[in-house]
Amino acid sequence: MKISNETKIGALTVVSVTLLIIGFNVLKGSNLFGSGRNLYVKYHDVQGLNISSPVVVNGLLVGRVTGMQLSPREPDVVIVKLNLDKNVHIPVNSKASIYSPDLLSPKSIRIDLGDAPQWLKNGDTLQSAPPSSLTGELTRQLSPLSLQLQHTLAEVDTVLLDVHALLSPATRQDLQASIASLKNTLAHLDVATAQTRQIMQQVNQFVTRLTSQQDTLHAILANTQQLTGELAAVHWQQLTDQLNHSLNDLQQILDKINRGQGSLGALLNNPQLYHNLEQSTANLNRLLEDLRLNPHRYVHFSIFGGRQKIQPLTPDTIYMITPSSDHR
Secondary structure (H helix, E strand, C coil), rough: CCCHHHHHHHHHHHHHHHHHHHHHHHHHCCCCHHHHHHHHHHHCCCCCCCCCCEECCCCEEEEEEEEEECCCCCCCCCEEEECCCCCCEEECCCEEEEEEECCCCEEEEEECCCCCCCCCCCCCEEEECCCCHHHHHHHHHHHHHHHHHHHHHHHHEEEEEEEHHHHHHHHHHHHHHHHHHHHHHHHHHHHHHHHHHHHHHHHHHHHHHHHHCCHHHHHHHHHHHHHHHHHHHHHHHHHHHHHHHHHHHHHHHHHHHHCCHHHHHHHHHHHHHHHHHHHHHHHHHHHHHHHHHHHHCCCCCCCCCCCCCCCCCCCCCCCCHHHHHHCC
C-alpha cells in the first residue's frame, strides 16, 4: 500500500505540533509525565513572577509555577499555582515568599519550611510571606559582606591603636635606638663577612698548596704508616720488663750506696775517708809544686863528679797550697 504525500505531510505536521507543544510545556516547567502535588499561594503583588518560575526549598529545585490568576472573590489578590514533586512534603506552617537569587536572575518562590508535624495535601493553600524588595535582597546578600567589613574595620582599628602606641615619643626613641643598633650590627656583620671571605681565600690557598704537595703528603703518610707498623712490631712487654729490671738494679745500687757499701758508698757516707782522700790530694799537690820549683832536690847529676848535699824538705821552704783552695 502506497502512502500518499498528503498523508506524509499531515503526519509530519501532527508530530511537529506535538513536539512543539511538548517543548513549550517543558520550557514552561509543566510536568508532562506526572501529576505531582499542586499547592496554591495568594499574593497581593507577584513582582514580575512568571509561569514556569522555579520553586526552591533550601536552594533545591522542587517544583515550578504552573499558573497565576486573579482571585474572583478578592480582586487585589493573585492566586499562584505551584506544582511540586510528589516526594516533597511541606509542613502546614511553612511560608512561601517571592525572591530573586541574585540581582540578574528572574523571580522565584522560596518555601521556608515550618516545624509542624502535619503536611500540606494536594490542593491546599500555602501561607505567603511578604515579598522581599530589592533593598531587602541587597541587604540579605550584603549582610555577610557587612559582617566581614565590620570585622575588618575592628582589626584595622586595633592596628591603628597599635601604630599610635608605637608612635609615642618613648617608642620612637626606642625604635631609633633599635635601628641604630641594627645598623651597627649590620656593619659588624659586613666586617665579619669580609674577614670570613679572607679566611676562605686563605683556606682555598692552603687547600691548593696541599693539592700541589699531594705526592709529599702521600710519602709522609706512607712513612708514618711504616713507622706505626714498626712500633706495633716492637715487643713492648719485653722492653718494659727489661726497663723494670734495670730500674730495680739501679735501685739496689742506690740502696747499697746509701748503706755505705762499696767504695762509692764508703766515700759518700764515711767523712773520715773523704777527709783522708782530700788530705792525700793536697799533699800530692804540694809535692808536685815543690818538684816544679826545686827539681834539684829530686834529680841531681854533675859533670865533675861534685855532689851537693840535699837539704830536707821543710814546711818553710815549700810552696804551701791549702786544701781548701785546692778543693775549690
